[in-house]
Structure formats: C-alpha cells, structure tokens
Amino acid sequence: MPTIVNTPPPPTAERGATRAGTIPLLVGTALVVLIQLYAAIPLHQSVAADLGSADVTTALAAGYSFAYALGFLIYGPLSDHYGRRRILVSGLAALTVATLAVSLAPSTGALAVLRALQGLAAATFAPTALAYLGEALPPPRRATAIGAISVAFLTAGIIGQLPTAAIATAAGWRGTFFIGGILLAALTLAAFVIIREPDADRPHQPLRERYAGLLRFALRPRSLLLALGHLVVLGGFVGMYNLLGTHLTSAGLSATEIMLVRAAALPAMLCSLLAGPLAARLGPARTALTGFILATAGLAAESVLADALTGLLAASVVFVAGVAVLVPTMITLWGEAAHPARGVGMAVNGFVLFLGAGLGSYAIELPGGFGGALGVTSGLYLAAGAVVYASCAMKGRQ
Incomplete structure (x- = not known):
C-alpha cells in the first residue's frame, strides 16, 4: 500500500516554468475568493431587510464556513490526482456560477443552500494554489509567493468588508454578489489562459488511496x-x-x-x-x-x-x-x-x-x-x- 514519504524535493523535477503574471493573479484571486467568506459581516442587515431576519446568520455565514472547511479535505487529494490547473480553473468556474446564483436567492433557505455550495466551490482555490506554488517555484521564490498569498488571506477579513459595504449601499446585497460573480468570471478566464500545470513528480495511485492517505497523514x-x-x-x-x-x-x-x-x-x-x-x-x-x-x-x-x-x-x-x-x-x-x-x-x-x-x-x-x-x-x-x-x-x- 503506497504511503506518504517525508523526503526532500528533488532539485529540478518539481519546478515548472510559470508564465508572467501567475503569482499576481493567484494573489489577487485569493483576495477575491476570501472576501466571499467575510461578505456575511457587512451584508447581514441588508439581507435581513430583504428576506427576513430569521436564520440570516446561518444562511449567510454558518453553512458557508462549514462547507468551506470541509471542502479542503475533498479537493486536496483531487488536485494531487487530477492536477493543480484542472482543479483550480474548474473550481473558480463553479465558484463564479455559485456566486451569481447567490444573488438570485429567493429566500433564506435557498440562500443557505447556495452559500454552502459557494463555500464548497471556494474551497478548491486555497489548497490547490498553495500546492501549485510548492511545485512550480524554487524555494526562494516559493517562500515569497506563499508570503504574498498569505497577506491576501489575512487582509481579506478586514479590507474585504470596505468595498463590500460600499457596493451594497449602491447596488444592494444582490448586486454585491452579482459584481463578485462577474469579477470571478474574469479571474477564471485569466487562470485558464495564464496558469500552467507544474512539472511535478507525484505518485500514481487510485483516488480512493489518496483519500486513505489523507486519513493516514492526518492521524x-x-x-x-x-x-x-x-x-x-x-x-x-x-x-x-x-x-x-x-x-x-x-x-x-x-x-x-x-x-x-x-x-x-x-x-x-x-x-x-x-x-x-x-x-x-x-x-x-x-x-x-x-x-x-x-x-x-x-x-x-x-x-x-x-x-x-x-x-x-x-x-x-x-x-x-x-x-x-x-x-x-x-x-x-x-x-x-x-x-x-x-x-x-x-x-x-x-x-x-x-x-x-x-x-x-x-x-x-x-x-x-x-x-x-x-x-x-x-x-x-x-x-x-x-x-x-x-x-x-x-x-x-x-
């Protein structure tokens, strides 16, 4: 049975050339994706006024957060199996559709389901992007890139609330998610054009064994x-x-x-x-x-x-x-x-x-x-x- 071996990476096998703009694209995408997580904070009152105050917190935040955390366990092995680029681009496309759908939610129940789907789709990005950086870049550039994407992850919680609140004031909470969906569509297209699959030496094994490996690794x-x-x-x-x-x-x-x-x-x-x-x-x-x-x-x-x-x-x-x-x-x-x-x-x-x-x-x-x-x-x-x-x-x- 294959196991995860903790050995240092080979000097060249994991390093594929990255196109110009790849790192700024990933950092910008990280910021936009994480803003979807924190959008619940400034939009709470607007959604409550439109759909009613009952279960708004659960609909906007709880379902999204749980699905987002759970999604990491789903997509990490998938990106090892199918490749970073495929999961990253398809995940962004799914997030685009889910975000646009959230803007059309007719009730808090529908909003809860759509936000959970949005969180599940958003979870494709972080584990895949971070694994991509670990494979596509040499150690000095890798550390800097991971630092930059970490800045985006951290700052999204604060600066993400400012434009969200401003857009909600002008276009309502539905307009906020609609504009977010359009922006994510543009980022999806850019990722499709710019990002290459890194030249990585990953072990070949059935997908079920990858999930078994995840469990073994976690324990x-x-x-x-x-x-x-x-x-x-x-x-x-x-x-x-x-x-x-x-x-x-x-x-x-x-x-x-x-x-x-x-x-x-x-x-x-x-x-x-x-x-x-x-x-x-x-x-x-x-x-x-x-x-x-x-x-x-x-x-x-x-x-x-x-x-x-x-x-x-x-x-x-x-x-x-x-x-x-x-x-x-x-x-x-x-x-x-x-x-x-x-x-x-x-x-x-x-x-x-x-x-x-x-x-x-x-x-x-x-x-x-x-x-x-x-x-x-x-x-x-x-x-x-x-x-x-x-x-x-x-x-x-x-």
Missing part, C-alpha cells in the same frame, strides 16, 4: 501535533477581533471608529512577506516559534492595556505581526510534512486553519471579560508554539 503523531498548534493560529486571530469589537462597542466607539481600529494593524500583515527570509535564516521551526511568541506577547499586552486605546492599538499590531509570520510558516511546515502529496498537506492545513477560525468566534464566551479572555488566548498561543516546535522535532522519524 500521524506529527500531524496531530501540528493540528493542535495550528487550531490556534487563525482561531486566536478571529477571537481577538470578535472580543475587540465587543470591547470597543462597550467603550462607546462608533462602528466607523471600530473599523479604523481594526484597520490599524493592516500594515503588520505584510510581515507574512518576512516569513520566507526568516525561515531561510532560522529554519521553519524556529520561525514558527518566533511567530507564536510575538502573538503571545501582543495578546498579553492587549490584556494589560485594555483601557488605554493607544497601547491597545500598538499591542494589536504586535499580535497581528506574529500571526502574519505564522500563516505562511505553517503552510511550509504542512507542505514539508506531507511531501510529495502536497495537496494532502494543504487540505489538512486549510481544514484545521478554518476550523480554528470557526472555534475562534466562541472566544467571547471565555471568562474574565476582555482582558481575561485575551490572557487565556495568550496562553494558548504559547502552548501552541511549544506543541508545533515539538512536532518539528519529530521530522525524519516518521
């Missing part, structure tokens, strides 16, 4: 440790911003002021671009530990400075910088752990990452108010750093 001790630590990466990020919004609202800030506070940490997200150079100097394991320590320190400072807005802003920048370093570094660690079945690694990476994001919304239930909840979350980041570092020590023993 390996190293993978389980990586997953435990990885749950915190985006979970704490979502949790912090949920807690921050509630805290600032209780302090009397307006919705616009709260959005400006959230946006203050946007420049720190560019630290994703530093993950590659840091990994080249320190190695991925130490770079991940650095990210966890930064995130821990930032959250601890936020907890202490909860009532001082300037200090709170500065601490949030430190926290976001740590998360920005972590996202591409964890992608690298999952890819190394799963090689040569990178699609499997990216599938489990994405599933755990966005499962953590879903769990992060429950941070507001933690005890101790804003400061206490951030203190608990800070401790989780520190523990996660230790767990991930321990998982890296297992490299080569499996």
